[in-house]
Amino acid sequence: MLRVAGLTRRFGDQLALDDVTFDVVPGRMTGFVGANGAGKTTTMRIILGVLAANSGQVQWQGEQLTPEVRRDFGYMPEERGLYPKMKIRDQLVFFGRLHGLDPDRAAERTDKLLERLGLAERATDVLEALSLGNQQRVQIAAALVHEPIALVLDEPFSGLDPLAVDAMVDLLREEVTPEVPVLFSSHQLDLVERLCDDLVVLSRGKVVAAGPVAQLAAGPTTTYRLVVDGDAGWLRDVRGIRVRDVAGGTALFDVEEGALEQKILQEAITRGPVLEFGPERVALSDVFREATR
Amino acid sequence: MNALDRPWALIAEREISTKLRDKTFIGSTLVMLFIVMVAVILPAILAGKGGADKIAVIDDGGSKVVQQASTTVGGDGYEITRAADRPAAEKLVTDGDVKAALLPGDDGYVVVGKDHVDTGIESGLREAAATVGMETNASKAGLTPSQLHSGTKVELQLLDPGPLPELVSQFVNIGLALVFYMTALGFGMMIAQSVVQEKESRVVEILAAAVPIRSLLWGKVLGNTVLALSQIVVIAAASLIGLLATDQADVLEVVAPVAGWFVVFFVLGFVALAGLWAVAGSLATRQEDLGSTTLPGQMILMIPFFFSVFAGSSAKTVASFVPIASSMSMPGRMLTEDVPVWQPLVAIAILLAATVLIVRLGARLYERTLLQTGRRLGYREALALENS
Numbered sequence: 001m002l003r004v005a006g007l008t009r010r011f012g013d014q015l016a017l018d019d020v021t022f023d024v025v026p027g028r029m030t031g032f033v034g035a036n037g038a039g040k041t042t043t044m045r046i047i048l049g050v051l052a053a054n055s056g057q058v059q060w061q062g063e064q065l066t067p068e069v070r071r072d073f074g075y076m077p078e079e080r081g082l083y084p085k086m087k088i089r090d091q092l093v094f095f096g097r098l099h100g101l102d103p104d105r106a107a108e109r110t111d112k113l114l115e116r117l118g119l120a121e122r123a124t125d126v127l128e129a130l131s132l133g134n135q136q137r138v139q140i141a142a143a144l145v146h147e148p149i150a151l152v153l154d155e156p157f158s159g160l161d162p163l164a165v166d167a168m169v170d171l172l173r174e175e176v177t178p179e180v181p182v183l184f185s186s187h188q189l190d191l192v193e194r195l196c197d198d199l200v201v202l203s204r205g206k207v208v209a210a211g212p213v214a215q216l217a218a219g220p221t222t223t224y225r226l227v228v229d230g231d232a233g234w235l236r237d238v239r240g241i242r243v244r245d246v247a248g249g250t251a252l253f254d255v256e257e258g259a260l261e262q263k264i265l266q267e268a269i270t271r272g273p274v275l276e277f278g279p280e281r282v283a284l285s286d287v288f289r290e291a292t293r
Numbered sequence: 294m295n296a297l298d299r300p301w302a303l304i305a306e307r308e309i310s311t312k313l314r315d316k317t318f319i320g321s322t323l324v325m326l327f328i329v330m331v332a333v334i335l336p337a338i339l340a341g342k343g344g345a346d347k348i349a350v351i352d353d354g355g356s357k358v359v360q361q362a363s364t365t366v367g368g369d370g371y372e373i374t375r376a377a378d379r380p381a382a383e384k385l386v387t388d389g390d391v392k393a394a395l396l397p398g399d400d401g402y403v404v405v406g407k408d409h410v411d412t413g414i415e416s417g418l419r420e421a422a423a424t425v426g427m428e429t430n431a432s433k434a435g436l437t438p439s440q441l442h443s444g445t446k447v448e449l450q451l452l453d454p455g456p457l458p459e460l461v462s463q464f465v466n467i468g469l470a471l472v473f474y475m476t477a478l479g480f481g482m483m484i485a486q487s488v489v490q491e492k493e494s495r496v497v498e499i500l501a502a503a504v505p506i507r508s509l510l511w512g513k514v515l516g517n518t519v520l521a522l523s524q525i526v527v528i529a530a531a532s533l534i535g536l537l538a539t540d541q542a543d544v545l546e547v548v549a550p551v552a553g554w555f556v557v558f559f560v561l562g563f564v565a566l567a568g569l570w571a572v573a574g575s576l577a578t579r580q581e582d583l584g585s586t587t588l589p590g591q592m593i594l595m596i597p598f599f600f601s602v603f604a605g606s607s608a609k610t611v612a613s614f615v616p617i618a619s620s621m622s623m624p625g626r627m628l629t630e631d632v633p634v635w636q637p638l639v640a641i642a643i644l645l646a647a648t649v650l651i652v653r654l655g656a657r658l659y660e661r662t663l664l665q666t667g668r669r670l671g672y673r674e675a676l677a678l679e680n681s
Contacts, residue, residue, distance in 0.1 A: 045498075048498075048502040049501075049502060050498055050501050050502055050664055051664070067505065070502070071503055071504070073502070075498075075499060075502045075503075077495060077498040077499060077502075079495040079498070079666075080495060081494045081495025081496040081497070081498060081499065082494065082496050082499075083490075083491075083494060083496055084494055086311065094303070094307055095499070095503070097303055098300060098303055098304075098500070098503045098504060099503050142499065
C-alpha cells in the first residue's frame with residue numbers, strides 16, 4: 001500500500017500542502033481531485049521524489065519509500081515530456097532500461113505496448129512526428145513499460161477524446177495487476193466517478209474528503225426516489241416520512257424512521273407498477289462542491 | 294523487482310548514440326576532419342615535397358653543376374632535364390615544365406627563370422657552380438679538391454636547441470590550444486543544449502523520478518567526454534595518415550611523447566568544464582537563455598586561450614599551471630620547450646584538485662536547478678538556492 005503521511009510543503013510564505021494524509025490501496029484506482037492550485041501536482045511530485053516535503057513522508061508497505069523502490073513506480077507528469085527527436089521504440093526501450101529492465105525485456109515490453117496501442121508501424125518514427133493523441137499514448141506507455149509496482153498519473157486523460165479515453169482506460173485495466181495501487185488526478189469528475197474506486201478530495205492543501213467513491217457519493221442518505229405508473233400523491237398521507245416533492249408519478253421523500261422505505265415500496269407495488277425505486281444519489285460534483293467550499 | 298546499478302552508463306549510452314545519429318554532429322566532425330587533412334597535406338604540397346625540382350641544362354658542364362647542387366641541397370635534390378639548345382631550354386622554363394634552366398654564360402653560367410627564381414635553387418646553383426669551377430681551376434693549378442677545401446668548412450652549433458624550429462613551435466602551440474578550445478566549446482554547447490532540451494521537453498521530470506539527478510549529470514559528462522576524445526582520436530589518426538602519406542613522419546618523433554600528457558590534460562580540463570556547461574543548461578529554461586547562462590563558460594575558455602596564444606613565455610609558464618589554462622598551454626610548452634617533468638605533474642595535481650572542486654560544485658548547482666522550470670536563474674541565485 002502507498003501511504004502519504006502528513007506531507008507539508010511551503011513555497012516561500014505560501015503553504016501548498018498542509019498535513020496531507022491518505023492511502024492508495026493496491027488494486028483500486030484512487031481518484032485525486034481538487035480545484036486548480038489545491039496541491040495535487042505538488043503531492044504527486046513529492047511522491048515521486050522530484051520535490052522534497054518540508055515534513056511528513058511517503059510510505060510504501062508501511063516503511064519510508066526509498067529511491068530504489070521508487071524507481072519501480074510509473075509516473076506520468078502533468079507537463080508531458082519525452083524526447084521529441086527520438087524514435088518512439090528507442091525511447092520506450094530507454095525508459096524501460098532506465099527503470100531497471102534488461103535490454104531484451106525492455107524491447108519485449110515496448111513491442112507489446114506499441115502493438116497494444118496500435119503504434120507498431122510507427123515504431124521508428126520520432127515522437128514529434130506523431131499526433132498529440134498518439135504522443136499521449138506513448139507517454140502512458142513510458143509510464144507502463146517497466147511493469148510498475150505503483151502508478152502515479154497526473155491528469156492522464158486531459159486533452160483526449162472520449163474514444164481515446166476508453167482505449168487508455170482499457171489499457172490501464174489490462175496492464176495494472178491487482179497488486180498495483182493507482183493514483184490519478186483529474187478535473188473531469190464524471191470520469192473519476194466512472195473509473196475510480198476511491199477518492200481523495202484536496203482543497204487549498206488540505207484533504208477535505210477521502211474514501212470509497214460509492215460511499216462519498218451516496219453518503220448515509222435517507223432520501224429516496226419513487227417513480228410509479230400513476231399518481232404518487234398518496235405518499236403525502238403516509239406517516240413517518242417527509243415528502244420533498246411529488247410531480248405526477250415521481251416522488252422524492254425523506255424517511256424519518258429506519259426501514260420504513262421497504263414498507264412504502266410494498267405499498268406502492270400493491271397500488272400499481274413501480275418503475276423506479278432507490279436511494280437518491282448525490283452527484284460527485286455536488287460532493288466536490290460541498291467539500292471544497 | 295529489478296535493479297540497475299549504473300544508471301549513468303545508460304544515460305551516457307543514450308547521449309552517445311543520439312549524437313552519432315545527429316547529422317549536425319557528423320557533419321561538423323567531417324568538416325573538421327577535412328580541415329585537418331588540408332592543414333597537414335597542403336604545406337607538403339606547397340613545399341614541393343614528394344618530388345625533385347627540375348632544372349634544364351644544355352651541356353655536360355651544366356649537368357655537373359646541377360648534380361653537385363643536388364648532393365648539397367639535401368632532400369630529394371634536383372632532377373636534370375636535358376634540352377637540345379638554348380631556345381628549347383627557355384621554352385621549358387616559360388611553359389613551367391622546369392623550375393629554372395642553367396645555361397652557359399659569358400663567364401660561367403646564367404640561371405634562367407620565368408618571373409622569379411626560387412632563392413633556394415639560385416643559391417644552391419650559385420654555390421655548386423663556384424665549387425665545380427674552383428675545383429676545375431684548382432686541378433689546373435695542381436691542387437686536389439681536398440687541399441682546396443681544407444680549412445674552409447663552417448659548421449652550425451646551437452647552444453639551446455628546442456625540439457622544433459621556432460615558427461613550427463608557434464603553430465604547434467596555437468594548434469594544441471585550438472584543439473582543446475574548439476572541442477571544449479563545441480561539446481560544451483552541446484552539453485548545455487542537451488540539458489535544456491530535457492528541461493524544455495519536460496522529460497527531465499520522468500528522468501529525475503527514475504534515477505538520481507547526479508547520475509544524469511555523470512552520464513552526460515561521461516558520454517560527451519568519450520565522444521570528444523573519440524573525435525580527437527579520429528582526427529589524430531587522420532593527420533597521422535596524412536603525415537605518413539606526405540613523408541613528414543619525422544614530426545611524429547617529436548609529437549608522440551607528448552600525446553599521453555595531452556590526453557590527461559584534455560580529459561581533466563574537459564570534465565571540469567563539462568560540469569559547468571551542464572549547469573549552464575540547467576539554469577536555463579529555454580534554448581534562448583543559453584546565450585547568457587553559457588557566458589561564464591565561454592569566458593573561462595576564451596581568456597586562457599588567447600593568453601596561451603599571445604602571452605610571452607614567462608606568462609605562458611604561469612598559465613600552464615592555472616587550471617583549465619593548463620590544459621591549453623602545458624602540452625604545447627612540453628612540445629616546444631624542454632619542460633622538467635615535475636612541472637606537468639604539479640600542473641596535473643592542481644588541475645585534478647580544481648576539477649574535483651568544480652564538478653562537485655557543479656553537481657550541487659545542477660541538482661538544485663534542474664527541476665526549476667519556471668524561469669532562467671543566475672549563478673548567484675542558484676548558489677543561494679536550497680535543495681528543492
